[in-house]
Amino acid sequence: MNKTSSRLAPAAEACAQPAIAFDGVRLDFGGKCVVDGLSFTVAPGEFACVVGPSGCGKTTLLRLVTGLLSPTRGEVRRLGVTVDGPSRDVAIVFQDYGRALLPWRTAAGNIALALEAMGVPRLARAERVAALLDKVGLAGHGDKYPAQLSGGMQQRVQIARCLAQGPRVLLMDEPFGALDALTRQALQDEIARLVRDSGATVLFVTHDLDEAIYLGDRVFALQANPGRLAEVIDVGLPRPRDQLRTREHPEFLRLRHVLFDHVQKTH
Amino acid sequence: MSNWSLRAGSVLVTLSILLLWQLVTTTGLVQPIFLPSPSSTFANLLRGLTRGDLLALTISTMERMIHGWTLASLGGILLGALIGLSQRARYWLTPTLELLRPLPASTLLPVGIALFGLHPNMLLGIIAFGAIWPVLLPTIHGFSAIDPRLREVAKNLGIGPLAFALKFGLPNALPDVTAGMRLSLTACLIITVVGEMITAQQGLGSTIIMAARSFRSTDLYGGIVLLGAVGAANNALLGLVERALTPWRRARA
Numbered sequence: 440m441n442k443t444s445s446r447l448a449p450a451a452e453a454c455a456q457p458a459i460a461f462d463g464v465r466l467d468f469g470g471k472c473v474v475d476g477l478s479f480t481v482a483p484g485e486f487a488c489v490v491g492p493s494g495c496g497k498t499t500l501l502r503l504v505t506g507l508l509s510p511t512r513g514e515v516r517r518l519g520v521t522v523d524g525p526s527r528d529v530a531i532v533f534q535d536y537g538r539a540l541l542p543w544r545t546a547a548g549n550i551a552l553a554l555e556a557m558g559v560p561r562l563a564r565a566e567r568v569a570a571l572l573d574k575v576g577l578a579g580h581g582d583k584y585p586a587q588l589s590g591g592m593q594q595r596v597q598i599a600r601c602l603a604q605g606p607r608v609l610l611m612d613e614p615f616g617a618l619d620a621l622t623r624q625a626l627q628d629e630i631a632r633l634v635r636d637s638g639a640t641v642l643f644v645t646h647d648l649d650e651a652i653y654l655g656d657r658v659f660a661l662q663a664n665p666g667r668l669a670e671v672i673d674v675g676l677p678r679p680r681d682q683l684r685t686r687e688h689p690e691f692l693r694l695r696h697v698l699f700d701h702v703q704k705t706h
Numbered sequence: 707m708s709n710w711s712l713r714a715g716s717v718l719v720t721l722s723i724l725l726l727w728q729l730v731t732t733t734g735l736v737q738p739i740f741l742p743s744p745s746s747t748f749a750n751l752l753r754g755l756t757r758g759d760l761l762a763l764t765i766s767t768m769e770r771m772i773h774g775w776t777l778a779s780l781g782g783i784l785l786g787a788l789i790g791l792s793q794r795a796r797y798w799l800t801p802t803l804e805l806l807r808p809l810p811a812s813t814l815l816p817v818g819i820a821l822f823g824l825h826p827n828m829l830l831g832i833i834a835f836g837a838i839w840p841v842l843l844p845t846i847h848g849f850s851a852i853d854p855r856l857r858e859v860a861k862n863l864g865i866g867p868l869a870f871a872l873k874f875g876l877p878n879a880l881p882d883v884t885a886g887m888r889l890s891l892t893a894c895l896i897i898t899v900v901g902e903m904i905t906a907q908q909g910l911g912s913t914i915i916m917a918a919r920s921f922r923s924t925d926l927y928g929g930i931v932l933l934g935a936v937g938a939a940n941n942a943l944l945g946l947v948e949r950a951l952t953p954w955r956r957a958r959a
């Protein structure tokens with residue numbers, strides 16, 4: 440595998456590389472082993488979901504991908520390159536949207552932050568921000584401060600800020616965990632559409648097994664103490680998915696059983 | 707409506723105090739040499755402002771106060787930002803700052819006089835030193851106590867140290883800093899007046915103490931009323947500035 444790819448031209452080689460690769464990753468926190476023996480790859484453009492009990496290392500896994508944390512042992516690669524720090528190619532949507540937005544900036548200002556960081560000239564920014572607000576369904580709310588927005592709207596702002604980066608890898612840490620069921624379903628469909636349009640690779644952490652099957656191409660189930668990969672499930676459901684039909688699909692129900700059984704066993 | 711009645715109440719209280727003052731003096735309960743009536747105080751004040759040199763004295767005091775305040779604010783924000791952004795600087799400097807902070811500025815005046823003489827800049831330095839604390843400490847806190855999640859947002863976006871200071875640190879510190887600048891201005895007024903009294907530099911402070919020593923009570927109380935007015939005007943003006951600088955604090959759903 441490696442031999443054939445090394446003979447390809449550099450550009451083609453980058454394409455053939457997995458977007459995210461974990462290679463025997465272990466991470467210790469103050470002498471305690473948090474995750475161990477993590478090895479997996481995520482293909483470019485793939486939507487991978489991560490489930491697992493609380494404290495099994497899901498957030499840690501995302502932090503390893505961003506480069507905010509470095510592995511104690513093993514290696515994390517993005518597009519074939521060893522991760523040694525944050526990059527604007529990687530965007531992360533934090534679970535606690537209330538803390539991830541700058542309270543002193545309006546929705547538009549928060550989105551513009553990413554554009555400023557990327558050196559987009561001032562004149563081009565306003566137009567891009569307007570387009571992004573429109574994309575996440577917040578047109579007309581650009582001049583509101585986070586405190587004036589509902590939780591769902593704040594999370595949309597955070598998603599828009601991440602999309603503004605034009606990321607090749609999008610990490611999401613239980614992004615809809617604190618939202619009501621309807622808002623949650625609407626955002627699930629929005630994110631699926633936005634991701635398909637952008638072609639980004641997604642690593643999506645959730646507590647909700649249904650959500651993981653509904654959104655994912657694959658579901659990684661983690662196990663705790665120490666955090667490790669317990670099972671990988673391929674989701675062959677047709678896209679675009681639909682809140683009613685997909686959830687009634689026999690394959691959806693089958694996968695749901697598999698995943699629930701698995702979680703029961705490892706809990 | 708309730709806002710209106712609150713305002714009416716405050717006017718009423720102020721007027722009653724003035725009335726009480728007038729009563730106490732016209733009935734002869736207190737000798738005018740200790741407490742002149744408000745009417746004669748205000749008449750004298752008006753005369754001093756229009757014909758005498760009271761206006762010039764007030765302006766020189768306010769200039770001194772504002773210069774000192776500008777120094778204290780700029781120094782406090784710059785120094786506070788540097789200390790707040792660097793954990794090492796915080797560790798190194800905090801004990802020294804804790805030692806210097808409680809020193810009353812008036813105790814430094816004799817030191818300043820001994821070292822630098824009665825130079826006007828010496829007084830300015832003392833004013834700035836005494837008034838820097840209400841700005842410096844909240845600035846340090848505002849720049850250091852940024853939510854860790856926001857730090858991660860900045861790191862992920864590759865935001866450099868200067869942009870981080872301006873876009874994260876400064877706005878995070880701003881509400882406390884502007885409140886601190888209000889306190890600092892009050893401190894400036896106090897230290898300016900005390901400084902003028904001790905160093906006999908031209909201004910309201912020296913005028914008040916001269917008036918007191920020569921039993922010119924209307925001048926004394928005129929000066930005090932003037933100082934009160936300056937302080938109140940400062941506070942009101944800064945309140946407006948504060949609101950303009952931190953619009954998100956008023957934004958609630």
Ligand SMILES: Nc1ncnc2c1ncn2[C@@H]1O[C@H](COP(=O)(O)OP(=O)(O)OP(=O)(O)O)[C@@H](O)[C@H]1O
Pocket residue numbers: 468469473491492493494495496497498499500
């Ligand atoms: N900064 C840290 N210092 C020490 N231990 C930590 C730190 N961050 C996380 N841990 C530990 O690492 C383990 C995994 O944490 P992590 O946040 O990745 O779990 P998680 O799967 O995201 O949990 P949850 O579903 O509750 O969000 C936990 O046992 C936690 O106690």
Ligand SMILES: [Mg+2]
Pocket residue numbers: 497498499612
């Ligand atoms: Mg987590």
